[in-house]
Amino acid sequence: MTELEKGPTGRRRGRGARERILSTAQQLFREQGINRTGMNELCAAAEVSKRTAYQHFGGKDELVAEYLRGFDPSVLSGVFDRTDLTPRERLLAAFDIPPTTPLCPYIGAAVELHDPQHPASQYARDYKKAVAARLADTAREAGAADPEQLGEQLALLIDGAAARTRVLDADAFPTAAAIAAVLIDNAIPASVGGDR
Amino acid sequence: MTELEKGPTGRRRGRGARERILSTAQQLFREQGINRTGMNELCAAAEVSKRTAYQHFGGKDELVAEYLRGFDPSVLSGVFDRTDLTPRERLLAAFDIPPTTPLCPYIGAAVELHDPQHPASQYARDYKKAVAARLADTAREAGAADPEQLGEQLALLIDGAAARTRVLDADAFPTAAAIAAVLIDNAIPASVGGDR
DNA sequence: CGTTAAGCACACAGGGCGGTATACATAACA
DNA sequence: TGTTATGTATACCGCCCTGTGTGCTTAACG
CATH class of the missing domain: 1.10.10.60 (Homeodomain-like)
Structure with a gap:
């Protein structure tokens, strides 16, 4: 970009x-x-x-807001749009974060700005909600019993991995991916859309 | 205190x-x-x-470090020391965060200081590791198959809930607790120490 | 070409920051 | 009571920050 x-x-x-x-x-x-x-x-x-x-x-402030706006389309859409993967694989692919990505900038911005009214904080919330929604969509596609819940859970895992990676200075995404696998398997009735 | x-x-x-x-x-x-x-x-x-x-x-800087130090003993030890709960209940109790606690100060400090060398960042890492270790201990006590893994997973959930609560300005700990329940049930063979 | 908008160099204002200096007051304890 | 450690009050320093003012240069395009 x-x-x-x-x-x-x-x-x-x-x-x-x-x-x-x-x-x-x-x-x-x-x-x-x-x-x-x-x-x-x-x-x-x-x-x-x-x-x-x-x-x-x-x-x-305006620059910061615009800086965060720049991420919207690119960050995870590449994952959700991959038609070569099953829905289940797409959900898991969200945890394959390239090591070049140090930390979700939205979390950093929300903490640094420390003002929920700041435009950048608004963007952060919107983005987080959008990611959860897309995860929920994919979860529905995968046949999850409660897609909204699974989407919210997976979003929480991503944020947890991001935060923990930052604090501990060690990659926490594999752990999150392992949890995600468990949650996904538990949420999808049998193997409705589990495999191609 | x-x-x-x-x-x-x-x-x-x-x-x-x-x-x-x-x-x-x-x-x-x-x-x-x-x-x-x-x-x-x-x-x-x-x-x-x-x-x-x-x-x-x-x-x-020194004041900030000392400020973080002040949390060490008190934050979660109250949970781990509760003998009136089964190990499994203790693991879940870690997600009952009183609403007066806005966000884990360690995450905030690590993000704001932005310097892994800062003494406060060191404390943050040490604390996070200590919490994961205590969770792992309790997981072992509860009879988990892989206590270290479960401890790390639960720690990630706590951090995820904290980060997400901060960004979204909405309590994410119930979601984390739900995930924790699933993980715990999956990790404990049958019901070794699951119930009293 | 000539016009025009975009960009440039640079100094400076105004303010908040972390941190210090000086000179003084008081609580605790012998 | 007197000494000493602790706390007080206030002005100040140098630094860096965001943001401007002024005058000049040059790229882009018809």
């Missing part, structure tokens, strides 16, 4: 500041956190004038 | 500034977060001179 580096001649150094800012924000906010990343630092890293940054975004 | 307000005449060595600082820190750090609570504000709320605060704690 960030392949707009530059064309034949350095023609992209003038335009496209907004994209540079956002992609740099994604990197720095993840690596260092939101509060520990100053606008000066961010602008320098993005090779963008501070003035320009503030012409694109009314303030840091 | 903070019933040392004052005796007949402030009976102990001057006055308990240190205790006031720590109990105020617990309150403010929880309510507002660590980074959003300045030392000026904290000292004012604790009715303590800033000078005094810095005589007790070398700096804010």
Whole structure:
């Protein structure tokens, strides 16, 4: 989602500041956190004038909100849209997190901002609910007895793995995946959609 | 753990500034977060001179570490020590979180500090490991096939509930408890120590 | 080409932060 | 009572933060 580096001649150094800012924000906010990343630092890293940054975004809060918005489509949709997997496999695939993903940015933002009213916190809630809903959809497709419940449970497992990975500095997703397997097997009557 | 307000005449060595600082820190750090609570504000709320605060704690980092230390014994030991419950009930009781507890402070600290080297982050890891270990002990007592695994799984559920409660602003512990019940029943062979 | 909007460089304001200095007050205990 | 450890009051320092003001450059496009 960030392949707009530059064309034949350095023609992209003038335009496209907004994209540079956002992609740099994604990197720095993840690596260092939101509060520990100053606008000066961010602008320098993005090779963008501070003035320009503030012409694109009314303030840091707005930038943070936009930064979180950037994840919506891409994070887990790749999993849910895989038609090569059975619904059950899709549910489990949600726990195959590439090690490049340090932590769900929504949890980090909610904790760092510490203000449920902040637009970014709203996005975080919306996103979490959306993920749970998509999990529930897939659970229904897989023939779960109570898809909503299973979706909520799996979402909780993902968040637990994310939080625990962060605190312990050790990958907790395998543990979550193991739990997920148990829950899924318990929730699907016999093998309605369990296997292809 | 903070019933040392004052005796007949402030009976102990001057006055308990240190205790006031720590109990105020617990309150403010929880309510507002660590980074959003300045030392000026904290000292004012604790009715303590800033000078005094810095005589007790070398700096804010040290205060934060000490603040986290204050939780160690009290948080979950009350659950594990309850002899009136079966081991299985004790495992489930860990999910009966009183609504006064907004979020595990260790997760918050780890996210806010964003530095695994920070002493407070170390405490956070140690605490999380200790909780998992005690859960594993209880799981063993309950006759679980793989106590370590079950302990780790239950710990993940607790963290997931904490994180999700924070982000969504809605209690997620009942969901976690439901998962825990499934896991426990699956992990204990038949009913070895399942009931009294 | 010329126009125009986008971007740039850079200094600076205003404020909050963690932390310190100085000078003084009082509780506890011998 | 006097000494000492503890706490108080307040001003202050240097730093970094978000955010602006001003004037200039240049890319993009008709």
